[in-house]
Amino acid sequence: MIKTDVLVIGSGPAGSSAAKHAALGGAKVIVIDKKSEIGAPKRCAEGVSKAGLADLGIEPNVRWVTKELDGVRLVSPNGTDVWLTSDEIELPEAGYILERKVFDKYMAMDAARAGAEIKIKTLAHGMRKEGDAYVVTCEHMGELFEIKANIIIAADGPESRVARWAGLRTATKATNMESGIQFEMVGVEMEKKDVIEFYFGTVAPGGYAWIFPxxxxxxxxxxxxxxxxxxxxxxxxxxxxxxxxPATQNAQAVEFNIGGDPVGGMPKKIYDDNILVCGDAAGQVNPLTGGGIISGMKGGMHAGIVAAGAIADGDFSEDRLEEYDKNIRDDIGHEIDKYLKVKDYALSLSDEELDSVADAFQDIQFEKVSTTELVKNLIKVSPKALLKLGKLL
Known part of the structure; x- marks a missing residue:
């Protein structure tokens, strides 16, 4: 039996962030991950915001930044596009495109430097409550062993088993779980190579398509x-x-990625006695863009800080760990709620209405746009789209 203060299950960005901050807070931390290589395979379009990295105190590194971005192109079903640049409007998930296979390792290395112990190719098979702790049964290279921890941090992705083992209802409803699928391609002919592109409508029912350079x-x-x-x-x-x-007709795939993306917001409860849930496992994802790297790492940061404090206090109860829930909702909860409304509005529109909304944005200077001006344009091109927006708000 191995004993530790905090056991983090999952070494994606959220898990590594949790482990780093728990270790920095003085807790003894172990991180386990079932994969042989942290960061592979990727299940992500790899976009992060500059402001998000800055909030986390992470400096960009040329080893894991593949492209710096300057804007977003939004494309309606008939090809009408709206261009937004970073100096005109706040752009969620726009800033850098990462190389996740490198970035995730660097974040795990940060956790290790802070004092966390990392165990790769280690699978959690189950866990049981034992006194004021959890005992997790693990497997490494065919050998079984157990880890006893006062606090478990579940960072095991959108299909999280760990939260379910602890009796938490964090599973995402099917109507809020997007099925993501992606090629990494060569030979892509983009109009501008420093913007990310989103395509809306029946091209991707219930979601959207993207091109991230x-x-x-x-x-x-x-x-x-x-x-x-x-x-x-x-x-x-x-x-x-x-x-x-047009951008991809002559391109070829060199990599294929799949994964689920929970876009329904955070569950009602993401903590209990001896357990905290963060990252995709806690629905800490931008519902509009599907981006969850920064928000998940913020979840991990808050989980790690609260876990370390609870260890120092010797109190691992639900009442003590509720601080995590309050902190993360204060930090990113309002943003998730805001983008949930935008997503719901976008998905309520037909292809024709999406085209009309794109028309309403034509020739608008976004640094000067007002609500009145936008409403006037929507009235002209699509009263129905405006009515749906009013009902949503």
């Missing part, structure tokens, strides 16, 4: 769909998108 003619090209909203598979939608999008 990684430099030269390389880009992540993918989409996310709600499978309940379509009779086609995500792969069929992606193949159609690649075949029909």
């Amino acid at each position: 990684k430099g030269d003619d390389i880009a992540n090209v993918g989409l996310a769909v709600i499978t309940n909203d379509t009779d086609k598979t995500p792969y069929e939608h992606l193949k159609d998108f690649v075949a029909n999008c």
Whole structure:
């Protein structure tokens, strides 16, 4: 039996952030991950915001930044586009495109430097309550062993088993779980190579398609769909998108990625006696863009800080750990709620209404745009879209 103060299950960005801050707070920390290589395979379009990294105190590194971004292109079903640059409007998930296979390792290395012990290729099979602690049964290279921890931090992704083992209801409803699928491609012919592109409408029912440039003619090209909203598979939608999008018709895939993306916001409860849940496992994802790196790392940071404080106090109770819930909701909860409304509005629109909304944004200077001006344009091009917006708000 191995004993530790804090056991973090999952070494993605959220888990590594949790481990780092728990260790910096003086706790004895172990991190386990089932993968042989931290960061691989990637399940992400790899975009992060500059402000988000700054909030976390992380300096960009040329080893894991592949592209610096200057804006976003939003494309409606008929090809009408709206260009937004970073000096005009706050852009969620726009700033850098990462190389996740390198970034995730660097974040794990930060946790190790802070004092956390990392165990790779170590799978959690189950856990049981024992006194004021949890005992987790683990497997490494065919050998079973146990880790006893006063606090478990569940950072094991959108399909989190750990929270379920602890009796927490954090599972994402099918209507809020996007199925993401992506190629990394070469030969992509983008109009501008320093913007990320989002495509809306029936190209990706319940979600959107994207092109995220990684430099030269390389880009992540993918989409996310709600499978309940379509009779086609995500792969069929992606193949159609690649075949029909002018930027990708001559491109070739060199990597294939799949994964689930919880876009329904945070569950009601993400903590209990001896356990905290963070990252994708806690729905800490931007519901509009699907981006969860920064928000998940903030969840990990708050979980690690509270866990270390609880260890110092010798109190691992639900009442003590509730501080984490308050802190993370104060930090990112309002942003998640805001983008949930925007997502719900976008998904309520037909292809024709999406085209009309894109028309309403034509020739608007965003640094000078007012609500009155936007409403006037929507009235002209689509009263129905404006009515739906009013009902949502």
